Amino acid sequence: MADIRLEGVGHSYDGGRTWALRPMTWTWRSSRAYALLGPSGCGKTTLLNIISGLISPTVGRVFFDDREVTAVPTAGRNIAQVFQFPVLYEEMSVYDNLAFPLRNRKVPKPEIDRRVRRVSELLGLDDQLRRRSRRLDAGRQQIVSLGRGLVRPEVAAVLLDEPLTVVDPALKWTLRSKLKEIHRDTGHTLIYVTHDQTEALTFADEVVVLNEGAIVQAGEPAELFLSPAHEFVGHFIGSPGMNVIPAEITADGLVRVGDTDVGRALGDTGADRAAGEAPAPGPVRVGVRPEFAVLGGDPVSPGLPVRVTGVDRMGAYNLVHVEAGGHPVIARTDAEARFKPGDTEYLRLPPDRTFLYRDAVRCGAVGPVDGPAHGEGEQ
Amino acid sequence: MSEQSTAVAGGEAGTAATTKEAADAQAPVKPKNNRAWFLVLPVVVSVAFTAVIPLMTVVNFSVQDVFSPDDRIFVGLEWFRSVARDPEVRAAFVRTLIFSAQVLLLEIPLGVALAVAMPRRGVWVSVALVLVALPLLIPWNVVGTIWQIFARPDIGLGGWAINNVLGLDFNYTLDSTDAWITVLIMDVWHWTPLVALLAYAGLRSIPQPYFQAAQIDGASAWAVFRHIQLPRLRGVLTIAILLRFMDSFMIYTEPFVVTGGGPGNATSFLSILLSKIAVGQFDLGPAGAFSLLYFLFVQILCYVFFTVLTRSGR
Numbered sequence: 106m107a108d109i110r111l112e113g114v115g116h117s118y119d120g121g122r123t124w125a126l127r128p129m130t131w132t133w134r135s136s137r138a139y140a141l142l143g144p145s146g147c148g149k150t151t152l153l154n155i156i157s158g159l160i161s162p163t164v165g166r167v168f169f170d171d172r173e174v175t176a177v178p179t180a181g182r183n184i185a186q187v188f189q190f191p192v193l194y195e196e197m198s199v200y201d202n203l204a205f206p207l208r209n210r211k212v213p214k215p216e217i218d219r220r221v222r223r224v225s226e227l228l229g230l231d232d233q234l235r236r237r238s239r240r241l242d243a244g245r246q247q248i249v250s251l252g253r254g255l256v257r258p259e260v261a262a263v264l265l266d267e268p269l270t271v272v273d274p275a276l277k278w279t280l281r282s283k284l285k286e287i288h289r290d291t292g293h294t295l296i297y298v299t300h301d302q303t304e305a306l307t308f309a310d311e312v313v314v315l316n317e318g319a320i321v322q323a324g325e326p327a328e329l330f331l332s333p334a335h336e337f338v339g340h341f342i343g344s345p346g347m348n349v350i351p352a353e354i355t356a357d358g359l360v361r362v363g364d365t366d367v368g369r370a371l372g373d374t375g376a377d378r379a380a381g382e383a384p385a386p387g388p389v390r391v392g393v394r395p396e397f398a399v400l401g402g403d404p405v406s407p408g409l410p411v412r413v414t415g416v417d418r419m420g421a422y423n424l425v426h427v428e429a430g431g432h433p434v435i436a437r438t439d440a441e442a443r444f445k446p447g448d449t450e451y452l453r454l455p456p457d458r459t460f461l462y463r464d465a466v467r468c469g470a471v472g473p474v475d476g477p478a479h480g481e482g483e484q
Numbered sequence: 485m486s487e488q489s490t491a492v493a494g495g496e497a498g499t500a501a502t503t504k505e506a507a508d509a510q511a512p513v514k515p516k517n518n519r520a521w522f523l524v525l526p527v528v529v530s531v532a533f534t535a536v537i538p539l540m541t542v543v544n545f546s547v548q549d550v551f552s553p554d555d556r557i558f559v560g561l562e563w564f565r566s567v568a569r570d571p572e573v574r575a576a577f578v579r580t581l582i583f584s585a586q587v588l589l590l591e592i593p594l595g596v597a598l599a600v601a602m603p604r605r606g607v608w609v610s611v612a613l614v615l616v617a618l619p620l621l622i623p624w625n626v627v628g629t630i631w632q633i634f635a636r637p638d639i640g641l642g643g644w645a646i647n648n649v650l651g652l653d654f655n656y657t658l659d660s661t662d663a664w665i666t667v668l669i670m671d672v673w674h675w676t677p678l679v680a681l682l683a684y685a686g687l688r689s690i691p692q693p694y695f696q697a698a699q700i701d702g703a704s705a706w707a708v709f710r711h712i713q714l715p716r717l718r719g720v721l722t723i724a725i726l727l728r729f730m731d732s733f734m735i736y737t738e739p740f741v742v743t744g745g746g747p748g749n750a751t752s753f754l755s756i757l758l759s760k761i762a763v764g765q766f767d768l769g770p771a772g773a774f775s776l777l778y779f780l781f782v783q784i785l786c787y788v789f790f791t792v793l794t795r796s797g798r
Contacts, residue, residue: 159696180702188693194711205711206701253701 107170107261109133109156109294114165115318116151121163125151127318128164133262138288138295140309142302144341148318149298153264156296157184169261180209185254185293186264190271191246195239199230202238203252210257224256227290229283244276248283255291262294269304281308302342306330314338330394331458336465339392345424348398348434349462350391358383360391360461360471363430365409367391367454368471370461377469384469390462391471397458398436400425400450408453413444427452546772563773573774575749576757580733583668583753587732588725590672595679595724596717600709602684613684616677628741631670635742656743660750667739667751671732679724686720687713722793726786733782754778 115128126148133139133156143149154160155167158179166175174182194202203221212220225231228248233241238249247268254263265284269277285308288295299305305312306326313323314337321335333339339347352362359366370389372378400411411427411434418440425436425444429452436452444450459471546563550556567573602612619627637643637655646654656663690712698708736755739745745752745760758778762771 154696157696157700159699179696179699184700186697186700188697190691190693192693192697194715196715197711205703209702209704209707250697253697 107172107294108135108168109262110168110170111155112166112168114155114162114167116148116155116160117163124318126155126162129320131313131320133294133296135294136292138285138308138310139297140305140312141296141298141315142300142305142312142341143315144300147315149300149315150266151318152315153186153266153296153298156262157186157264158182159186183257183259183261184264185251185257185260185262187247187251187254187266187268189267191243191250193238193246193249195237197238198234199225199236199238199241199249200234202249203230203234203256206253206257220256220258224252227255227287228252242276243271244273244280247272247280251284251287255287255293260291260293262296263288265295265297267299268297269299277304284308302344306342312342314341316341332460332467333392334467336390336392336462339394343394343396345395345435347392347394350393350429350432350434352389352391352461354384354386354389354461356386358386359474360389362391362409366474367409368456368459368474371470371472373467373469384461384463388463389468391454391459392462392467393454393459395424395435395437397455398434399453399455400427400436400438400442400444401453408451411450411452413446413448413450415446416444542772542775544772545768546776547769549769559769563769564777567770567773567777572749573754573757576752576754579749579751580735580753580755583664583735584729584732586668587671587675588728590668591676591679591728592721592725594672595676596683596714596721598676598680599683599687600713602680604688613681616680616684618677619674620677620681622674624737625741627670627674628738631666631673631738632742635666658747660747663743663747663750667742670738670742671735674738675728675731679728682720682724683717686717690716718793722790725793726789729789730782730786733785 110132112130113128114126114130115124116126117124141149141152151160155162158174158177158181161175166173168174169182194205197205200221203224204217207217207220221234225234228251230245230248230252233245233249238246241249251263251265251268254260269280272280281304284295284297287293297305297308299308306329309326311323312326312329314321314329314335316335316337322329322333322338329338329342333342333347336347336349339349350362352360352367354370355361355366358370360368360370370383372380372382372384377383399408409429411429413425413427414433415426417424417426420440422440423438423442423444425438425442427434427436427450434452438444454471456470456472460467461469461471547558547560548556549559549562598616602616603609622630634640634642635654635656637647643654643656646652653659654662656666694712694716695708698712703711734755735753736759739751739753740756740759743751745756755778758771758774761767761774
């Protein structure tokens, strides 16, 4: 087990014209469970293959703790990797599959047997050891491919590349809890690649969001949901994604959508606000999640006038589609709330949960119109 | 209206039951006819003309002694008995079987080795493919002619080199072993490319993660071949073995051109003997019985190969 440190690591498949993975510095801390989340083609698999050594990065260096492994071949890195579909030596028994990496490394027989039995017990494969691996169901096959990684001593990390793609939906939950269990029991660093936010959010201690070859935000699942640092995170996590409304910061520091002032522009962090820093006047985008957007006027400061264009009844709640100055916005309301298409309503943006974005990156937050310009020093 | 017409179309033979039920539900009166069978007629006619009737002619000849079109006697299984007992036929049978076995033993491993060695990407892929496929593009009798000349000790490059460079006494027109080796090597040269191309296609279809997993597991090149590539070639190799067995067991043109079955009977394979009986001596009865036995044997052996190869994979 080790920290896996990437220093300025980037990769290009076409000799530097475009980056599949932009140069980045990042540390995967030992024994944590990470989810690497992002859309198809964002560089997730490239990043994974760089860690396992299947690809050597175009630029940058890879360290396991203080040992540089950039030039170390895959077999020398002690990485376990599970692919999208089960990769098995199909004509071998489960036992032989598990023993294969050790036999290749000329481990003595009794030691192989001990290790295989330990892993099979851990993974619940004891009854399957003598079976031919190709006869197992897809879920068990994935478990066996995972086992082939775990059987080696001193596994630095377990990399899982969308491992549940081929698995039955019903079995997915079981397997995911199995993975969590294994993570708890072995304490291996786990990096779980997925494009499914539910998978990522339920699985990981820390979610790393990757888009267009760059890490846009990393944090605990709740953090990504409550305060997206990038418009992409807002869109990608949450269902439906965050609303984004074009706005402008006026010279006196107010956030204006159309003709309505919806709040005061505040600095991004508590420190910024304490220092009295706020985003500069100019065009900006306001981001608010449907879960936090409030529909329904308040007599004192009614908020942004919007027109209801449609209502989706989701059972436990409704999704109300409205139009604010020509831009679609979705608000999540109680199932009892009665909004009718064509109605004019007022949309309020709650101060703690509304953020400002410039060039897709978060640059500030929205505070109450009549509140202090530097906020409470808290976020 | 459109429902009606689907119902009519659905009346054809072999429509899925669900469609029929749907049609039943929609159209209470279902027009029923068997006109769709007419669509099969062209196939029936052409298969009858090209395969069934000629084969029945052979069956017809095999049970009669024909002196002239108007003068023939029914002889039952007499021809079958005499062909099966004929020492010349038996010798040719054993010879052909040995030849096929040698062809498979040489061409399958060689073809797989060639496929593994061929480049996977880059400009050399097409170069390698064209070079390997070249022998397959040459007509059989031209292959025979090429080797007939190539192996001659006087004017052929190969034959001359063996005699004068290697210093071995080699003459396929006089020595039985030399003749056999010439025909065998010719077949290997001609048909190993087929095995190689099939195996190459099979290798190309193995998904990349298998090789990546093997790298992670620290597998040697041999282990990768043994545990990933070979098992995944099972399908194409089954086809390759069947094709090469059938084809080598029925080999005719090339040895006919190179050696004419000689010297003596050294390269007189079943098909050469058969054509001698049928066309040379015009013994249609024995030739018919011979053909049917030949046909039957190829069928049985292919069935055995296929069953063994597919069963062993389960």
